[in-house]
Amino acid sequence: MxxxxxxxxxxxxxxxxxxxxxxxxxxxxxxGASATIGGPIPKSDAWRLFASDAGHWALKGFxxxxxxxxxxxxxxxxxxxxxxxxxxxxxxxxxxxxQGIGKEAAQxxxxxxxxxxxxxxxxxxxxxENTASIALANALGAHREVDxxxxxxxxxxxxxxxxxxxx
Numbered sequence: 001m002x003x004x005x006x007x008x009x010x011x012x013x014x015x016x017x018x019x020x021x022x023x024x025x026x027x028x029x030x031x032g033a034s035a036t037i038g039g040p041i042p043k044s045d046a047w048r049l050f051a052s053d054a055g056h057w058a059l060k061g062f063x064x065x066x067x068x069x070x071x072x073x074x075x076x077x078x079x080x081x082x083x084x085x086x087x088x089x090x091x092x093x094x095x096x097x098x099q100g101i102g103k104e105a106a107q108x109x110x111x112x113x114x115x116x117x118x119x120x121x122x123x124x125x126x127x128x129e130n131t132a133s134i135a136l137a138n139a140l141g142a143h144r145e146v147d148x149x150x151x152x153x154x155x156x157x158x159x160x161x162x163x164x165x166x167x
Contacts, residue, residue: 004057007065007108014065014077014105017054021066024073025050028095036130037093053078062088062118067105069096077105079113079122087123088113090160092136102136107165110140114165122162125155134158 004016017025029039029046041049053076056063064078077092090109094102113122124142126133134156142158 004063004065005112007112009104009108011069012074012101012104012108013068014108015068016057017050017064017066017076021073021076022047022050024095025076025093028075028093033095033097034093036127036133037091053080056080062113062116064091065105065109067101069101074099074101075105077102077109079109079118085125087121087157088119090122090124092133094132097132102132103139106136106140110160110162111165114162120162122160124158124160126158127155 006016007014026043026046028034029041029049030043031040034040053064056079060081062079062081064076064080066073067075067077074096075092075094078090080089080091082089090106090113092102092106110122113119123145124133124137126137128134137158137160140160141164142160145157145159
């Protein structure tokens with residue numbers, strides 16, 4: 001699939017990543033805000049992640065959206081299906097914190113996943129020190145899996161309940 005769905009919420013537009021989005025993406029990954037998700041990293045490594053996020057659509061039929069508000073890039077949200085994991089993961093990167101952008105975008109993505117029967121299970125792997133992402137996962141209705149081994153980097157697994165997102 002090479003067609004990216006465009007999702008719109010009350011305040012946000014979620015669309016395909018485009019080359020001009022990369023500067024905001026790389027700036028986020030170069031900052032301390034990315035410390036609990038493997039950053040800060042150099043621009044060359046950010047490019048690999050950016051290309052992987054966008055490439056998921058062509059290879060898997062789902063992937064990551066660039067999140068915009070009033071035309072400005074404010075984050076990214078989407079799904080990974082990586083060979084080392086058993087489940088599809090939803091993740092989010094919010095460049096402008098504490099405005100509800102992550103929750104609004106993640107809810108739209110989870111609704112899309114439920115509508116398209118993406119998977120029976122959607123998880124988030126969240127570093128135990130990433131209190132903002134843990135709070136967001138909880139606000140989305142996810143719960144920490146106690147019977148699943150922690151992710152290799154010390155992250156915990158949060159299971160999202162898609163029933164609440166089905167139409």
